[in-house]
Amino acid sequence: MIVWRGHPDDWPGSEAPTSVTIGVFDGVHLGHRSLLARLDRSNTPTVLTFDPHPVEVLAPGTHPRLLTTIDERLELLASLGVEKVGVLDLNDIRYLDPEEFVTEILVGHMRAAQVVVGEDYRFGRDRSGDVALLRELGERHGFEVVAAPLLHTGEAVVSSMRIRNLIAEGRPEEAAACLGSRFRITGR
Numbered sequence: 178m179i180v181w182r183g184h185p186d187d188w189p190g191s192e193a194p195t196s197v198t199i200g201v202f203d204g205v206h207l208g209h210r211s212l213l214a215r216l217d218r219s220n221t222p223t224v225l226t227f228d229p230h231p232v233e234v235l236a237p238g239t240h241p242r243l244l245t246t247i248d249e250r251l252e253l254l255a256s257l258g259v260e261k262v263g264v265l266d267l268n269d270i271r272y273l274d275p276e277e278f279v280t281e282i283l284v285g286h287m288r289a290a291q292v293v294v295g296e297d298y299r300f301g302r303d304r305s306g307d308v309a310l311l312r313e314l315g316e317r318h319g320f321e322v323v324a325a326p327l328l329h330t331g332e333a334v335v336s337s338m339r340i341r342n343l344i345a346e347g348r349p350e351e352a353a354a355c356l357g358s359r360f361r362i363t364g365r
Contacts, residue, residue, distance in 0.1 A: 204244035275306030
């Protein structure tokens, strides 16, 4: 798996068209896996993720405890067939408006032919872009947008926050049902 880190202007870019999904992917849970499953494999399956967690950038000291380190996320993504990952520091792009994000990052650096996001996806400065705008920009720039429905277990949405809460409440079986595997703790 090829991993791009640092400022996007320093990335070599993609020669082949990509199918991109975007998010923190903390825990690489079943919701994330449903996004990955929708990637068009005729393009290079690619993930755009963030490190540090965007909340740490926007409100330092308030970010949630992570389910997985960036290295664990990369390992999990590779095991699921992802071929390229762009690891962004939100500081490098936080002032891009939605159209700049699309033209500079998705089209310019990643050569996106397809973008797969959750139906509640927000992007760009102040989270001002939504799926409807992404679709409009996709039509303008020649990429397909797939908006996946949120995944539920029981009546609740599968999310990293929900999994963190289940673990904190001592409910590892329910957390595992959302993760698609048992939660593991690593240390030195």
